[in-house]
Every structure is written in C-alpha cells, then in structure tokens.
Amino acid sequence: MLRFLITKFAQMIPTFFGITVLSFAFIRLLPGDPATLLAGERGVTPERHAELMALLGFDKPIWQQYLLYVADVLQGDLGNSLVTRQPVLEEFFTLFPATLELSICAMIFATVLGLPAGIIAAVKRGSWFDHTLMGSALTGYSMPIFWWALILIILFSTPPLSWTPVSGRIDILYFFDQPTGFMLIDSLLSGEKGAFWSALSHLVLPTIVLGTIPLAVIARQTRSAMLEVLSEDYVRTARAKGLAPSRVIGLHALRNALIPVITVIGLLVGTLLGGAILTETIFAWPGIGKWMVDSISRRDYPSVQGGLLLIAGIVMIVNITVELLYGLINPRIRYRR
Amino acid sequence: MSLLEIRNLSVDFQTAHGLFRAVDSVDLDIAKGELVAIVGESGSGKSVSMLALMGLLPWTAKVTADCLAFDGRDLLTMAPRERRKIIGKDMAMIFQEPMTSLNPCFTVGFQITESLKTHLGGSRAEHRRRAIELLELVGIPAPETRLSAFPHQMSGGMNQRVMIAIAIACNPRLLIADEPTTALDVTIQAQILELLVELQRERDMALVLITHDLGVVAETAERVTVQYAGQQVEKQPVESLFDDPHHPYTAALLAALPERATSKRLPSIAGVVPGQLDRPGGCLFNPRCGFATERCRQEVPVLNRGALCHYPLSRGVPQGHPEHQGEDA
Ligand SMILES: Nc1ncnc2c1ncn2[C@@H]1O[C@H](COP(=O)(O)OP(=O)(O)OP(=O)(O)O)[C@@H](O)[C@H]1O
Ligand code: SF4
Ligand SMILES: [Mg+2]
Numbered sequence: 001m002l003r004f005l006i007t008k009f010a011q012m013i014p015t016f017f018g019i020t021v022l023s024f025a026f027i028r029l030l031p032g033d034p035a036t037l038l039a040g041e042r043g044v045t046p047e048r049h050a051e052l053m054a055l056l057g058f059d060k061p062i063w064q065q066y067l068l069y070v071a072d073v074l075q076g077d078l079g080n081s082l083v084t085r086q087p088v089l090e091e092f093f094t095l096f097p098a099t100l101e102l103s104i105c106a107m108i109f110a111t112v113l114g115l116p117a118g119i120i121a122a123v124k125r126g127s128w129f130d131h132t133l134m135g136s137a138l139t140g141y142s143m144p145i146f147w148w149a150l151i152l153i154i155l156f157s158t159p160p161l162s163w164t165p166v167s168g169r170i171d172i173l174y175f176f177d178q179p180t181g182f183m184l185i186d187s188l189l190s191g192e193k194g195a196f197w198s199a200l201s202h203l204v205l206p207t208i209v210l211g212t213i214p215l216a217v218i219a220r221q222t223r224s225a226m227l228e229v230l231s232e233d234y235v236r237t238a239r240a241k242g243l244a245p246s247r248v249i250g251l252h253a254l255r256n257a258l259i260p261v262i263t264v265i266g267l268l269v270g271t272l273l274g275g276a277i278l279t280e281t282i283f284a285w286p287g288i289g290k291w292m293v294d295s296i297s298r299r300d301y302p303s304v305q306g307g308l309l310l311i312a313g314i315v316m317i318v319n320i321t322v323e324l325l326y327g328l329i330n331p332r333i334r335y336r337r
Numbered sequence: 338m339s340l341l342e343i344r345n346l347s348v349d350f351q352t353a354h355g356l357f358r359a360v361d362s363v364d365l366d367i368a369k370g371e372l373v374a375i376v377g378e379s380g381s382g383k384s385v386s387m388l389a390l391m392g393l394l395p396w397t398a399k400v401t402a403d404c405l406a407f408d409g410r411d412l413l414t415m416a417p418r419e420r421r422k423i424i425g426k427d428m429a430m431i432f433q434e435p436m437t438s439l440n441p442c443f444t445v446g447f448q449i450t451e452s453l454k455t456h457l458g459g460s461r462a463e464h465r466r467r468a469i470e471l472l473e474l475v476g477i478p479a480p481e482t483r484l485s486a487f488p489h490q491m492s493g494g495m496n497q498r499v500m501i502a503i504a505i506a507c508n509p510r511l512l513i514a515d516e517p518t519t520a521l522d523v524t525i526q527a528q529i530l531e532l533l534v535e536l537q538r539e540r541d542m543a544l545v546l547i548t549h550d551l552g553v554v555a556e557t558a559e560r561v562t563v564q565y566a567g568q569q570v571e572k573q574p575v576e577s578l579f580d581d582p583h584h585p586y587t588a589a590l591l592a593a594l595p596e597r598a599t600s601k602r603l604p605s606i607a608g609v610v611p612g613q614l615d616r617p618g619g620c621l622f623n624p625r626c627g628f629a630t631e632r633c634r635q636e637v638p639v640l641n642r643g644a645l646c647h648y649p650l651s652r653g654v655p656q657g658h659p660e661h662q663g664e665d666a
Contacts, residue, residue: 233432234440236393241452241503242425257441331487332441 015316016309020073023308024066034059034082034299056082058301069305078309079302081295088306092288094321097181099280099287100170103272107204110312114215118222118261123249125227133219136298140216145275149209156205164204165314167284171198208301210279214268225257232256259330266322270315314319340543341367341390341511344404348382348389348479348567351506357613359398360386362565365513370541372534374558374575376551376590380610382567383547387513391430392420407511426456428506430513434520435497437621439488444486445472445499452506471502476532494525498532505536505569512537513545517554530557552591555579563587566610581652583644585626588653620647627653 017092035052036044044052057068072079078088121130157166165171169183176190184203187195229235230253238252273289280289288307295303348360360382375383389400392412405412407428412420412490430471432438439448446590449462449471465484475498497517502510514533518526528561534557535542546558550590552576554561561569561578563586571584582588589606608625611617620638623629628648638647648655 233434233437237438239393240425240430244422252440332489
C-alpha cells in the first residue's frame, strides 16, 4: 500500500513538469498580452506597454520566466493574479467549493440514476426498457452541452413553467457566512428561511447539464459489466443457494460489475471538470470553471497556469483514490500488490 | 415414496437456429440416501437436466415435465419463492468448475455463512462456529484462518471442498455433484470422491453423481443411467450394467475403460455426441454405432429391455439384428 502510493506519486512528477510547460506555453501562444488587456479600451502607448511588461517580469527571456515560475511553484507559490492581486492559490480555493459542490451533485445525479438503470437494462436485456435506455444514453452522450443547457433553460426556466433560476448559486436576497463553501450546507446552517430551497433550485439545471454525459457513460458501462457478470458461474452458485434475485443481482453480481464502473467514474472526473467550465459559464456559476475562462480572456498568466496545474493535480489524486478503491472492492487486486 | 421423481423431463433452448432439445424425456427416481450416477460423454445433457431440476437454467431454456417432484411436492407449479426455500437447503448442487464457482469478491466464510443465514436463521456466532465445523468436515486444514481467505488464494481442490461445505451447510437430503472432479488433479479427484461418498453414507443424503468416467461409477454408485445426446439410453443397477450392457453405446463406453481394453491401444468411440446442427434421423447413436442398420437410420427406437435400441445387446449379441441371426445370447 505504501509502496503503491510512493510509486504513484513518483509517476506524477513528470506529468507535473509536463503540465507546467504546457500551461506556460499555452497562455503565451494566445494573441494579446496582459498589459494590453489591463489597459482596456483606452489603449496604451508603446513606452507605457514596455514599462508595464517589465514591471510584471514579462520582458525577460522566455526560458528565464519559465525557470523563475517553476522555482516559485516548487516553493508552493503560484503567484498573484494580475487582475485582483490576490494569491492564485487563495482565489482558487475560495472558488473551488462551488465547482466541487456542482461536480458532486452531478456525479450523484449520474450514479443514482445510471447504476440502477444499467442494472435493470442488463437484467431485462432486449426489453423495451433496455432499448430505450441505450438509445437515450447514446443521445445523451453525443449531445452538445451548450445546446442541451439552452433546451433545458427554455423548457424549465422560462414561462409558462419558470421553475428554476438560470444564474448564480442562490438568490441575491440571501446573504450569510459561508463556513464550508458548500451553498447547500451553508444555507441550512444560516437558518434563513427559504435559503436552502433557493440554493437547491439554482443547482438543479447545472447539475442535470453537467451530469448528463456521466449518466450516459455510467448507465452503459453498468449494463455491459452486469451482462458479463450475470453469466458467470458464481452467479449460478448464488442462485443455487436459494438466494432472492435481489440479493443475487444486487450483491453477488453487482459487486463484481462495479470494478469497471468505478474505473469509468474515476476517468469521468477529468471530463467533468472540462464540462464544468462550460456549464459554469452558461449558468454564471461562480466556480473555478468560470474563473478559468475569465482568466484566459484577461490573459491573467499566473491564474491560468496555477489553475491548470491545480486542476491536473486534483484529477491525478482522484485517479489514485479510485485505484485504491478497487482494492477494497476486488480482493484479487488487493493481494496482488 | 421416492425423494425425487422426474417424469418425462425435456429442455429446449432457444437458439439462433431455432429450438434445440438438449434434454429429451428423461426419467429419474431417487430414494432417500441413494447414490445414483449419470454417465455420458460431453454434450449429452447431463448438466442441463440437473440444472433444470434446480431451476438454474438461463431464460432461453424451456423446461417441461410431466412430473418434477421433490419429496412429493411439484417443483414446476410451485411459486419461485417457495422453490427457493428448497433450493440450497434440501436440494443442493456443486459444479464442474471450482475455480469460477465461488464469488471472487467475498471471503470463504461469508459465502458459507450466507447459506446458513438464508435458510436456518440463528446468530452470527453460531454461523461462524458452524462454518468452521463444515470446513473441518470437508477436510480443510486450519479452518479458522480459512474463513477470511478469498477463493483465489486457494487451490482448485480446496475451492471444491468449500463448494461442498456450502452445499451441505443446511443438511440437504439430495446433493447433485456435477462432475465435481473433472477440473482437478488425479490425486485430488480420488479424495473429493471419497469425501462425497462418505458424506452420502454418514448423513443419509441422496447423491446424484454426474460423471463421464465409468470407472468412478463402478466404485461408488448403486444405480446408473447412461445419457446420450439428451436421451437416456440405458438404466441398470451398476453390477448388471458392467456385467451385461444392453445398449451398444454403454458397451462401447465400457470397452473404452483402461482395465477392460483387450488391445494395447484404448478403443475409443469414433466421432462425437451430435450437437444442435448434426443430429441424425432415427436412432441418435446410429452414425457411431457398429450395429446400425437402415432401420436405425429411419426409425426412432423405443425402450427395449431397458435400452433405447432396436437391437439391445445380450451378452454382446444384438437381439433381432439381421446380421446376427441365430447367434447365442
Ligand atoms: N444455454 C445454452 N444454450 C444453448 N445450448 C446449450 C446451453 N447450455 C447447454 N447447451 C447445450 O446442451 C447440450 C448439453 O449440454 P450439457 O452441458 O448438459 O452437457 P454435459 O453432458 O453436462 O457435458 P459435459 O460433460 O461437457 O459437462 C450441449 O449440446 C450444449 O451445447
Ligand atoms: S438403434 Fe441401431 S444405431 Fe441405435 S444403438 Fe441400437 S443398433 Fe445402434
Ligand atoms: Mg456438464
């Protein structure tokens, strides 16, 4: 276990450097630069521009800038945002709970619906339910997020229904401390009447939009894993014990089928953070997705570099956690290590 | 009254090429505590017929029978919930493949106590004690430590012992052992067989032993039915079957036994059991039978002196066969 963790973290080191190089190069390849964008529409004289760039340290040769940047990162300093002057690390973790809350809700939505749907489809393979589910999964998987969000907004957020709000995390009426950063929890803690419902209703559409692709992937993966497992000898043994079908399917078969399902859930975390960028932009959700988009459009070099690095780090940690989870579910893996 | 009564059991599989009859009007009676063997080559429907009895066939299988009664109760008309109270408790089964028959995700202890919990109730401590007792009974050393082992950490022989422990956990009155030793080493095979026969004798448990090894049958069983391409072709007490087989297929199986071989080379029966797409007309054995006549290729035989054959053998001579007229029986 300890050896496993050490090798995994050792493998992260080259990835880490790769990402610093990529993020560093990516943002500089975009046309425009922070000094021009900071000056805004008034424009800036070439002298003033050079002066600003020197002030920000962007006049040095590019390799020097990179080495300085990496040296800072290794000391745990991701620099300050050019726009707000706040440390990038601080900004990231102030906004991260909003993204995390949305991502968790989307994942719960996808799993709670996808797992049972996949199981039922496998058990009743060839039925109308199976065909409908697989058809919708394919549609859900290939639907452009942006378009899907617009459809949902038109259906549910405009008259005559007008069920859900379309922007932000909570009504501006409410104002309270946010000790956890999770709006659902904080609104409950605040004790303000209606705050929780407001937070919840703001979450509904973004959750559905962000959760649709994971839902489709989970349902399909669950179905195919269950189909494979249901014809295994040990499932027959379980039935030969006289166990109820619910136990045969829900325990003996599902436990084995979960291994590939958890793998795709782990892989989905990367996709999810990508989806969050779009979803947060559409619903003006104040998380890191929206923050990244804003930072890119302002050419806020430190924010973009730091943000990408942190997101990559989170994805890698999630993947390691998933691998650890396998061991809990599948003893064959646990003992092979 | 017999413990198990099977009349005219047939199983049809839905396949891409239409219906396939894997088991064709099988009859079987088993008394309390009796040991009956079913023999036949691979593909003769031995497993399918017993899986049908246990209700373990996939949904593509259609099971029909005039009577499928255990202890006087008809299993076919019984509600599934009622049937599950018998399956795994009074009637249990162990399978051909010990390495894949146990669930890789659960410990041996969990898989044994699960049966106890489902059928007998009782406390966890009792289940644990009983599980240790069972492991001891099936000859697993250091049973306490084995409870927390996973199937992949044990050998095939040990896994099969665990399967037996699970099967006998609730003191079944009928145990079906489907080629329990085929996948195991030769030395282990004898041990497992011995264990099964011992359990049958000591616990007054009826045992159906499926095998394709007639040698095993000679040593253990009292009665034997020979199955070929889904049909029972012969039924006899073991002793008289070895002494005077009536069906040419049985005679050929016996001739293939190492201790009976007359020449140095083992005579084996040429060809294989016909599958779905190559079933012949008339007698299903006719392409491989040394006595086959035109009549055998046209006409389906009926039971004749306990054998499904137009010319049942008597002391090796086919009775009524046109080419063997006047030979002594
Ligand atoms: N699920 C199924 N669908 C279609 N055909 C099947 C199915 N299961 C078994 N069969 C067919 O039924 C026939 C009898 O199979 P069965 O497994 O009972 O043979 P067996 O006598 O147990 O042989 P073995 O010694 O190999 O175990 C075979 O031809 C097999 O192909
Ligand atoms: S009926 Fe004919 S082919 Fe069939 S076993 Fe008897 S002699 Fe052989
Ligand atoms: Mg078989």
